[in-house]
Amino acid sequence: MIRVHYSMVVCVVPLVVITLLLSASNNPQPSQFQFPLNSMRFAGFTLRLPTQTRTYLRAGPLGLEGLGSVLMHFKQSIILSLALQSSLHLAFTDVRDHRYSPSSIFNFHAPANTNALDLIKACRIQDYITHDDRDTLTRGWCNGEGWAVERLERVRERMSDCTGILDLETGEDELVQDLNGCIISWVRSRLIPRLAFSPLPYSPFSPPFARPISVGVHIRWGDMAAPPGTPILTHNFYGSFNFPEITRVLADLRAYAGPTGIALTIAMEDTNRRVLALLNETEYTLLNSPHAKALDDLIALSQNDVLLLGESSFGSLVHLIAPRGLTLVKGDGRLGKFANTSGFGRHVVFMSNYTPADLKLLQVPVEH
Ligand SMILES: *[C@@H]1O[C@H](CO)[C@@H](O)[C@H](O)[C@H]1NC(C)=O
Numbered sequence: 001m002i003r004v005h006y007s008m009v010v011c012v013v014p015l016v017v018i019t020l021l022l023s024a025s026n027n028p029q030p031s032q033f034q035f036p037l038n039s040m041r042f043a044g045f046t047l048r049l050p051t052q053t054r055t056y057l058r059a060g061p062l063g064l065e066g067l068g069s070v071l072m073h074f075k076q077s078i079i080l081s082l083a084l085q086s087s088l089h090l091a092f093t094d095v096r097d098h099r100y101s102p103s104s105i106f107n108f109h110a111p112a113n114t115n116a117l118d119l120i121k122a123c124r125i126q127d128y129i130t131h132d133d134r135d136t137l138t139r140g141w142c143n144g145e146g147w148a149v150e151r152l153e154r155v156r157e158r159m160s161d162c163t164g165i166l167d168l169e170t171g172e173d174e175l176v177q178d179l180n181g182c183i184i185s186w187v188r189s190r191l192i193p194r195l196a197f198s199p200l201p202y203s204p205f206s207p208p209f210a211r212p213i214s215v216g217v218h219i220r221w222g223d224m225a226a227p228p229g230t231p232i233l234t235h236n237f238y239g240s241f242n243f244p245e246i247t248r249v250l251a252d253l254r255a256y257a258g259p260t261g262i263a264l265t266i267a268m269e270d271t272n273r274r275v276l277a278l279l280n281e282t283e284y285t286l287l288n289s290p291h292a293k294a295l296d297d298l299i300a301l302s303q304n305d306v307l308l309l310g311e312s313s314f315g316s317l318v319h320l321i322a323p324r325g326l327t328l329v330k331g332d333g334r335l336g337k338f339a340n341t342s343g344f345g346r347h348v349v350f351m352s353n354y355t356p357a358d359l360k361l362l363q364v365p366v367e368h
């Protein structure tokens with residue numbers, strides 16, 4: 001039987017783009033950098049499009065969810081802003097009793113030359129693309145379908161006089177779980193600009209290892225806490241691995257790592273130490289920062305060779321900004337959140353077909 005990994009069958013970023021990315025990262029000009037899509041069926045697509053000089057303001061509300069979930073409510077805006085060669089900014093939204101603002105976090109690293117909205121002739125995207133067309137069009141563009149690329153190109157020409165673009169869509173109307181492969185470059189440029197394109201080129205990470213394999217586990221406990229008395233060892237965690245599964249994979253990883261072992265990081269918002277103790281792990285770094293530092297924990301978790309994540313929105317966001325390595329995902333990828341997301345050299349394996357042999361993927365580059 002041939003087992004095919006999703007990350008191996010998707011066409012993400014072929015060698016030519018990797019080369020372009022490398023030459024681009026040697027000469028960083030973040031404010032002018034344009035991002036590749038997940039599909040390279042864009043013949044002649046250049047990574048350096050004209051400088052983004054106008055702002056694309058997603059003015060409608062995004063909803064009040066956390067950093068990972070809120071992303072599902074403006075992916076179409078990311079895609080449209082890229083297709084229209086403009087720079088997406090999100091109208092300010094404070095969530096969870098003002099503990100942090102996802103929009104400020106995503107806006108922070110926007111190109112400096114687009115930090116103002118010119119209202120002299122600001123146009124509404126809704127006058128060019130109807131609500132009903134929006135989903136099919138952005139989806140088609142992400143998949144490199146000619147009709148969608150051409151249609152958005154025509155919209156861009158018709159909008160060439162617009163000094164700024166307003167997007168009045170609301171978070172309630174827009175909910176896109178998949179299409180993460182299409183926005184991965186944008187997300188990286190906004191959340192980890194200095195590391196955004198760094199995982200290349202590939203150098204093998206093979207035994208005997210010179211350092212411990214770093215392993216990050218996300219336990220989504222805090223906001224879904226089961227009542228006292230819940231049998232944690234059989235509890236089905238929402239959006240993260242169950243405990244027996246974590247134990248099993250950590251044992252596989254230790255066997256694979258050999259003498260250098262693993263360096264474990266556990267991220268658990270609103271940590272419940274009684275629950276955590278049931279994992280029987282004694283040495284680990286715990287990420288449980290106050291909410292104002294949500295981004296720091298997200299980034300710290302992402303920077304691990306191996307990640308154990310659920311198919312939650314937070315989990316997929318962690319993966320999108322991770323370096324080269326291996327992400328193990330609970331379940332079978334049914335929601336599509338991890339589809340086409342190996343463009344920066346990270347393998348994805350779903351636990352529904354995981355075997356310990358999958359850990360060897362750490363030794364090989366992602367095939368495109
Ligand atoms: C993944 O990429 C393939 C090929 O480009 C495309 O057909 C598919 O729709 C994409 N899926 C998602 C969820 O992005």
Ligand SMILES: *[C@@H]1O[C@H](CO)[C@@H](O)[C@H](O)[C@H]1NC(C)=O
Nearest residue numbers: 233243244247277278279280
């Ligand atoms: C932790 O150890 C206890 C006692 O040996 C065991 O019952 C429990 O299953 C272990 N936890 C996990 C997650 O395997």
